[in-house]
Amino acid sequence: MKAAFSCLAYALVIAIANVNSDPKHKSHRNGYGLNKPIEELLKASGVDLSNGGGLEQLQQFQDYLSDYKIVLFDGLSPDRLIFSGNSDSAKKLYLLYDSDNGYYNVITNTKAAMAKRYICNACDTMTKHTNVTKFAPCVMLHHPVLKIKSSIVVHAKGTFSVRYVFRII
Numbered sequence: 001m002k003a004a005f006s007c008l009a010y011a012l013v014i015a016i017a018n019v020n021s022d023p024k025h026k027s028h029r030n031g032y033g034l035n036k037p038i039e040e041l042l043k044a045s046g047v048d049l050s051n052g053g054g055l056e057q058l059q060q061f062q063d064y065l066s067d068y069k070i071v072l073f074d075g076l077s078p079d080r081l082i083f084s085g086n087s088d089s090a091k092k093l094y095l096l097y098d099s100d101n102g103y104y105n106v107i108t109n110t111k112a113a114m115a116k117r118y119i120c121n122a123c124d125t126m127t128k129h130t131n132v133t134k135f136a137p138c139v140m141l142h143h144p145v146l147k148i149k150s151s152i153v154v155h156a157k158g159t160f161s162v163r164y165v166f167r168i169i
Contacts, residue, residue: 008053009038011104012061015093016068018108029106053104058083068093071124073107073114075099084124092124 013034017025027033042049045064047057062070062085072083072095082097094107107113 006038006042006049006053008057008061008104009041009047009049010034011095011106012065012070012093013037013041015095015106016065018106019068019091019093052102055083062087065093067091070095072097072104081124 014025014028016022017028022028024033028037041047041061045061047053047060047064049057058070058072062068062083066087067089068085068091069087069089070083070085070093071081074080074082074097094110094113096105096107096113097103098105110116
């Protein structure tokens with residue numbers, strides 16, 4: 001199978017090795033030892049990539065890889081989430097689709113790749129805000145056991161600041 005058509009499978013194998021801290025991750029990332037795992041993944045999942053990989057093939061991989069959640073972004077823009085698998089797994093395979101070249105890439109550090117400081121693990125929403133009130137609605141929606149409590153702190157110089165604290169209720 002041509003590499004151009006199987007780059008989705010390549011990216012998934014590399015992402016799985018990364019998430020599982022597989023010692024082969026580094027060699028896979030450098031392009032070594034990928035043929036056998038890719039052939040096994042394609043055979044076991046029944047996915048046909050002879051015409052390339054799209055959303056249908058991605059859903060088939062997600063169905064097979066139910067121990068993982070596949071999350072696909074279009075470019076380095078976190079607001080352009082293309083696909084988020086229906087798995088509740090904490091093992092997430094973050095991929096980036098380069099629409100200009102038609103290739104899938106693995107994101108190993110999502111915060112750095114997207115230049116964001118906060119990622120909600122429930123819905124993959126990302127924000128660069130450090131102010132809790134900017135992402136509090138997401139936190140309250142997906143983590144209802146958490147309550148945001150604000151307190152005013154008065155400093156020795158007479159200035160004050162507002163501190164937000166997450167508390168379990």
